[in-house]
Every structure is written in C-alpha cells, then in structure tokens.
Amino acid sequence: MLESIPGKVFVVGVVCLICFIAYSSQLCIFIPVYETSESILLLVPFNILVLFVFYNYYLAVTTDPGKIPTNWEPPSSLIAPVIATEGITGPRYCKTCRTYKPPRSHHCRYCKRCVLKMDHHCPWINNCVGHENYGHFFRFIIYVDLACAYVITLLIGRVRAIMDAIRHFQASILYFDAEPNTFVIVFMVANFVLAFVVLFAVGILSGYQFYCLLRNQTNIEAWERGKVETLVRRGKILPINYPFDIGIYKNICQVLGPNPLLWLWPQRAVGDGLSFPVVSGTDPRLPYYWPPRDPDDLRPSIFSSKYRRQQEARKLLAKNPDANVDDESEGYYDSGSFISESDEYDEEVGMKNLTGFYDISATSPAHEHSDEEKPLAYFARKIHGNPEEKKQD
Incomplete structure (x- = not known):
C-alpha cells in the first residue's frame, strides 16, 4: 500500500507535521499567555531543537546514501573456494547492478541500485538510509524525540498553570490566569496527541537504532546475525563472530564521528563505505562474504526445487545455448531480500559476469598485467580453469 504513494508525499507530510507541532503550539498556546520575558526564554531551546530537526531532516533526504564505484572489485587475494563448514562463499555479486558488493552493501528495490552500508529504505525521507546519510538520519530522530518531549513538557506546564488558577483563583508565576477559549x-489537545504519538513511534525507532549503533550493525545486519546464530545453534556452521562490532565507543565513532562533543552536530560520514574496521584477528575474507550461508544452500539436495531448476536450466542450455535462463537457481538472495529482493552470486558465477568488463583474453603486451594489477576474472580462471581449454581436452 505504501509503495503506491509517491515518496515526495511523505516528505511534504513530515514537513507539515513538524511545522504544525512546532509553530501552532507557540503561536496559539504559549506566546499569547506568557507574561514575562523569562517565560519567553523557555521557547528558545525549543526553537533551537526545531532548527536541528529541520536541518538534519534536510540532510537525510538530500544526501545520497552511497553508491558503489564503477567496476569496484574485492581484493583478488581474498578469492577462495567455498568452505561449507564456515558458510563461506565467494564475494557477493548483484545480478541487477552487475557489480560486486562491498561489505555491508545491499540492493534496494525502491532506489533500484546497490547502497553502501544499507540500513533500510525509509519512505518518510524518500531515501535509503545508508553509509553517507545514516548519521544525519540518526541525529534527526534524536532531535525529534527531544523536541517532542520539550513541547509535551511545556503543554503539561500550561495545563498545570490553568488548573492552579482555577483552584486558587490566582495566576501562576509564569502564566496569566485567563481561562483558555475553545480554540486554544x-x-x-491536538498538539499533545500529535507530539505524544510522534514521540512514542520515533522513540521506539530511535531506541532500536541506538541499540544497533552500540553494536555497529544495521537493521539488515541485525537480522543476519540472528540467522547466523540459528545456524550455529543447529550445528550447521562453526561458531563465528560478527566482524564489525569493535567496541561501544568505536562503534559510535563509526557513525557520529571521532569527537564526542560533536556527535549531535551535522557532519560528513566517516570512511568511504567500501571497507570498515573489524575485530582483531578476523579472517580478512569474512567482511566480504558476510553473512555466512546455510551449508544446505551450498550443497542442494537432489530432491530440492533449487536442484531441479538447475538441472532443467542445464538441459535447456544444452539444447539451445542462446536460451534466456533465469539465473536465480545459481545465485542466492541476500539477507536483505525481504527488503531489497537482491540477487547475490557466489564467486564462480560472479566471475563469469565480470569477464564482460575486462579483456582477459588479450595477449598483446598492452593487456598484460602483474599479479597485483590483474582483474579478479584472471584469478577465477586459475581457480576454476579455462572453459575453452577444458573443451579442447
């Protein structure tokens, strides 16, 4: 249902809601009844909070969450055969974007591309929350919580002043004792209900985001970790640690910046979104292959539908090499498929796709590379062999 609503409608709705709560509460409720300049000063912190709400929302909406550079590849030294007991496959590959995926990247079906360190697609900002704008999004929801809590506090103070005036027939220190009219x-009531609902909803979201921040995980990675823990508990893979949880303080610095005094101040994201610090002693392959897969998916049963699809595809290609075959049976959905419907491929399939980007068959000196410069497809042939040579044999 939400998918049918244009994203800009959500953005306009959020802006209108912020404006209504921020300014109707001041113009219609607080300012008309304030008696002293000291009371007016109560609104200064509130307006500062509103300013930060607007600015961080603007940054979250307009900042690109992060794109994968053209022809990006994982380090060639990390190519290795499948290790089923550890759930390790080849580097993740996106069929839709036809590119390898850096660590923590996922494909978004709404943005129609891969996003660096994707957390989720948020309709309220009409944008993905990713590496480049995650800090802006987090600060936005924190400032929303603070602003809503502040306006609720002022409203409660206003109600208490009215009740005191009615009971004691005298004004409180900060307010006139004039009885509010129906308009006020x-x-x-409208401001209190809206502010409370927003605080409740965004408060739950910000609480969960703060929990993820402390563990240096995205929404998708939180789901992945649960799935990996289940595989370990069932004995399908060996125990394995989440590689990006490097300690609470460093985890926060990864998103909000290295200076604690500026954590709530708008600033650029830390790093390039292509590589991330990992726990000491982590297998260097793991960040590129995370999350580990179920070994049953790596060794399909002859009774599985996946196996049957593979066999049918092979038969069709044997009869007609030019046939258009759905490659889903050779790949796997990433852990964010419930959000992104992204196809990820193991190393062998990914390498076949990469050969279209590089001329690895050229023999002229201009096309020769050192081992450090050779594309991944070169090493793939070392591992899997050259199909043409196998045919000749």
Whole structure:
C-alpha cells in the first residue's frame, strides 16, 4: 500500500507535521499567555531543537546514501573456494547492478541500485538510509524525540498553570490566569496527541537504532546475525563472530564521528563505505562474504526445487545455448531480500559476469598485467580453469 504513494508525499507530510507541532503550539498556546520575558526564554531551546530537526531532516533526504564505484572489485587475494563448514562463499555479486558488493552493501528495490552500508529504505525521507546519510538520519530522530518531549513538557506546564488558577483563583508565576477559549483547548489537545504519538513511534525507532549503533550493525545486519546464530545453534556452521562490532565507543565513532562533543552536530560520514574496521584477528575474507550461508544452500539436495531448476536450466542450455535462463537457481538472495529482493552470486558465477568488463583474453603486451594489477576474472580462471581449454581436452 505504501509503495503506491509517491515518496515526495511523505516528505511534504513530515514537513507539515513538524511545522504544525512546532509553530501552532507557540503561536496559539504559549506566546499569547506568557507574561514575562523569562517565560519567553523557555521557547528558545525549543526553537533551537526545531532548527536541528529541520536541518538534519534536510540532510537525510538530500544526501545520497552511497553508491558503489564503477567496476569496484574485492581484493583478488581474498578469492577462495567455498568452505561449507564456515558458510563461506565467494564475494557477493548483484545480478541487477552487475557489480560486486562491498561489505555491508545491499540492493534496494525502491532506489533500484546497490547502497553502501544499507540500513533500510525509509519512505518518510524518500531515501535509503545508508553509509553517507545514516548519521544525519540518526541525529534527526534524536532531535525529534527531544523536541517532542520539550513541547509535551511545556503543554503539561500550561495545563498545570490553568488548573492552579482555577483552584486558587490566582495566576501562576509564569502564566496569566485567563481561562483558555475553545480554540486554544482544541490546539492544546491536538498538539499533545500529535507530539505524544510522534514521540512514542520515533522513540521506539530511535531506541532500536541506538541499540544497533552500540553494536555497529544495521537493521539488515541485525537480522543476519540472528540467522547466523540459528545456524550455529543447529550445528550447521562453526561458531563465528560478527566482524564489525569493535567496541561501544568505536562503534559510535563509526557513525557520529571521532569527537564526542560533536556527535549531535551535522557532519560528513566517516570512511568511504567500501571497507570498515573489524575485530582483531578476523579472517580478512569474512567482511566480504558476510553473512555466512546455510551449508544446505551450498550443497542442494537432489530432491530440492533449487536442484531441479538447475538441472532443467542445464538441459535447456544444452539444447539451445542462446536460451534466456533465469539465473536465480545459481545465485542466492541476500539477507536483505525481504527488503531489497537482491540477487547475490557466489564467486564462480560472479566471475563469469565480470569477464564482460575486462579483456582477459588479450595477449598483446598492452593487456598484460602483474599479479597485483590483474582483474579478479584472471584469478577465477586459475581457480576454476579455462572453459575453452577444458573443451579442447
């Protein structure tokens, strides 16, 4: 249902909601009844919070979450055969974008491309939350919580002042004792309900995001970790640690910056989104292959539908090499497929796709590379052999 609504409608709706709560509460409820300049000063912190809400929302909406550079490849030294007991496959590959995926990247079906360190696609900002704008998004929801809590506090103070005036027939220190009219009462109720609902909803979101921040995981990675723990508990793979949880302080610095005094100040993302610090002693392959896969998916049963699809595809290609075959049976959905519907391939399949980007068959000196410069497809042939040579044999 939400997919049918244009993203800009959500953005306009959020802006209107912020404006209504921020300014109707001041113009219709607080300012008309304030008596002293000291009371007016109560609104200064609130307006500062509103300013940060707007600015961080603007940054979250307009900042690109992060794109994979053209022809990016994982280090060739990390190519290795499948290790079923550890759930290790080849580097993740996106069929839709026809590119390898850096660590923590996923394909977004709404943005129609891969996003660096994708957390989730948020309709309220009409954008993905990824490496480049995750800090802006986190600060936005924190400032929303603070602003809503502040306006609720002011509203409660206003109600208490009215009740005191009614009971004691005298004004409180900060407010006139004039009885509010129906117009003011309606706005008070509307502001309180809206602010409370927003605080409740965004508060739950920000609490969960803060939990993920402390563990240096995205929404998708939180789901992945649960799945990996299940595989370990069932004895399908060996125990394995999540590689990106490097300690609470460093985890926060990865998103909000190295200076704690500026954590709530808008600033650029840390790093390039292509590589990330990992726990000491981590297998260098793991960040590129995370999450480990179920070994049953690496060794399909002859009774499985996946195996049958593979056999049918092979028969069809044997009869007609030019046939258009769905490659889903050779790949696997990434852990974010419930969000992104992205296809990821193991190393062998990914290498076949990469050969279209590089001329690895050229023999002229201009096309020769050192081992450090050779593309991944060169090493893939070392591992899997040259199909043409196998045919000649």
